[in-house]
Amino acid sequence: MDIRLPGARARRTKRTAVVGTALAALLPLLAACGGGAAGGEEGPAAGGAAPAAQRKDAKLAALLPKKVRDSGRLVVAEGDDYPPLVSLGEDNKTLVGVEPELMRAIGQVLGVDVKFSTASFDSIIGGVQSRRYDLAIQAMLDKPERRRHVTFVDYFRTSSSLLVQEKDAGAVKSLGDLCGRTAAVEKGTAQVEDVEAQAKKCKAAGKPAAKALVFPDSVGCFQALSTGRATAFVGGTPTVAYQAKQSNGRLRQVGEPYNFLPYGILVNKQDEQLVDAVQQALQKVIDNGAYAKILKRWGVESGAVERATVNGEGAEDGGSAA
Structure with missing residues (x-):
């Protein structure tokens, strides 16, 4: 079911309420979820100036669907609370982070504006299928089962990890340590499946099952972690x-990252020319150095890929995990 999140005003009210409670004492980082720089300024993890504007490539622009060419814009589904990939800027409305900067650069190559539409993670596949959005980007792993529904243009190499409070860092080092414990996970993510699979392993070993505490966004996950409702966040x-x-x-990142896979930009499977346009535009941004500057600004250079691949093709050779 394709469900939209509440409007921006409701999201800001929720975010303010969260930061104003116990989270403010334990997790100033949630304030940072909305505290990145507004467009054109350095982000919180920035290591240099913003990349220069990209030149339009007329041949790639011609590959865009007619409605996109006519409107002069790409409608892109995106989140707003998953830094450093995406968060709200200081004005509490501008999206900042790796993904917004990357999509704006791709839009410049294609000669169109990028209009972001905030959506829940678990709605973006259906939204791209139904053409509510031209594209979507929201830290979604390019997994074979998802390729049955959409095509992915891969832009980043990543993995999954565990986050715990400092007091639990000695006891929880991996998914295997979650038996009898609760882990906060975001709805629709691969990490939900990871915790549920671990629960079965716990039972098979005669141990108390791990429990997945599922939230519609990462703000809920961090609130659960901060208040002790969850022992760990898996993301x-x-x-x-x-x-x-x-x-x-x-908070401590514990254990070793696992499940190394690429993140991908979602495209409707029938829009083959749009796939080509986005892939080639991304490759231009990689080749001219703007991509590397974006990743450096947000401190995630280790997730860089050298080639813009489609549906994970050759992704294992594209770079290391963040």
Whole structure:
């Protein structure tokens, strides 16, 4: 079912309420979820100036669907609470992070504006299938079962990791340590499946099952972790590492990252020319150095890929995990 999140005003009210409670004492990092720089300024993990604007490639622009060419814009589904990949800027409305910067650069190559439409993670596949969105980008792993529904243009190499409070860092090092414990996970993500699979392993070993506490967004996950409802958050390594760093030692990334896969831009399977346009535009951004500058600004250079692949083709050779 394709469900949209509440409007921006409702999301900001929720975010303010969360930061104003116990989270404010334990997790100043959640304030940082909305505290990145507005467009054109350096982000919180920035290591240099913003990349220069991209030149339009007329041949690639011609591959765009007619409705996109006529409107002069790409409608892209995106989240707003998964830093450093995406978060709200200081104005509490501009999207900042790796993904927004990358999509804007791709849009410049294609000669169109990028209009972001905030959507829940578990709605974006259906939204691309139904053409509510031209594209979607939201830290979604390019997995074979998802390729039955959409095509992925891969832009980043990543993995999954565990985040815990400092007091639990000695006891929880891996999924195997979650037996009898609760892990916060975001709805629709691969990490939900990871915790559920671990629960079965726990039972098979005669141990108490692990429990997945599923939330519609990462804000709920971090609130559960901060208040002790969950022992761990299981999520993408870039966000886990970012949150650990922002917490000033109160949170720890534990164990070794696992499940190394690429993140991909979602495209409707029938839009083959759009796939080509996005793939080639991304490759131009990689080749001219703008891609590397974007990743450096947000401190995730280790997830860089050298080639813009489709549906994971050759992704294992494209770079290391963040």
